[in-house]
Amino acid sequence: MSKKSVFCIATSLEQAAWITAELKAASFPGNTVSVLFLDQQTTRDFDRAQNTNSPSGAGGGIEATFGWLVGMGSVVIPGAGQLIAAGPVKTALSGTASGTPAGSIASGLIGLGIPELVVAQRYAGKVQAGNILLAVQSESSWDISRARNIFTQAGAQDICTPGEESSQQQKAA
Numbered sequence: 001m002s003k004k005s006v007f008c009i010a011t012s013l014e015q016a017a018w019i020t021a022e023l024k025a026a027s028f029p030g031n032t033v034s035v036l037f038l039d040q041q042t043t044r045d046f047d048r049a050q051n052t053n054s055p056s057g058a059g060g061g062i063e064a065t066f067g068w069l070v071g072m073g074s075v076v077i078p079g080a081g082q083l084i085a086a087g088p089v090k091t092a093l094s095g096t097a098s099g100t101p102a103g104s105i106a107s108g109l110i111g112l113g114i115p116e117l118v119v120a121q122r123y124a125g126k127v128q129a130g131n132i133l134l135a136v137q138s139e140s141s142w143d144i145s146r147a148r149n150i151f152t153q154a155g156a157q158d159i160c161t162p163g164e165e166s167s168q169q170q171k172a173a
Contacts, residue, residue, distance in 0.1 A: 005113040006148045007135045008156035009126050013037070015154055016132040017065045022150045023136065024068055028143070031070040034087035034112070034135040036105075036127055039074055080105050080128060088112055088137050113137070115162050126158065 010016035016035060023033050066072055069086035075093050076082050083105075085093055093108035105124035106117065112135065114120045127133050134156070136147035144161060151159045 003113070003137045003139055004141065004144045004161065005135055005137045006144045006151065006159065006161045007114065007123065007133065008151040008159045009123070010132040010134055010154070010156055013065075013132060015156070016134060019134055019150060019154045019156065020066060020069070022154070023147065026146060026150065028136060028138075028147065030068045031087065032137050032143075033069050034085070034089035034137070035066055035069060035132060036083060036085045036089045036093075036134075037132040038127065038130060039082040039084045040130070077105055077108070080124070083127070087135070089133070089135060109133075113162050114160075119160060119162075123158070131157075 008019075010019060016037070020033060020035065024030075066084075066086055071090045072084070072086040073090065074082055075085045075090060077093065083093070089108065089112055092111040093105070105127055106120040109120040109123055110117065114123070123133055134151070136144065138144055138147070148159060148161065
């Protein structure tokens, strides 16, 4: 059985945090969930917004929000700058970070399973514009459907499963 993926764009770190919390609550393993975003002032703003005096460990910033994802850390991509990545997308980007000939966010996304350069470039452009890419990989079509439903409930944009048209393209039709 081959792995399938579903991707989406969150327009804020708060929305991405809600999506990842829902994925965790739905028992998606941390090694199947990816997150990718620019490491800019927005990260520091998010940390401040999440540092509350709430009980039960609420808040805590980026590490508390995305720390359950495998391999959370910084990646520098030539031409794109410093990014925060976790999960399979970080592994896919590791070759591009080392300066491989196709070194870019888009080539990393193609390595993650997006078969079309145009779609990968669109997602890369959205990340570079300050949005957050989220993805779930699974061998189970049921899991992909559950993740897609979580993305939809969160109001995520440009939801796409490779081999299908993105929801943005479907709405335009």
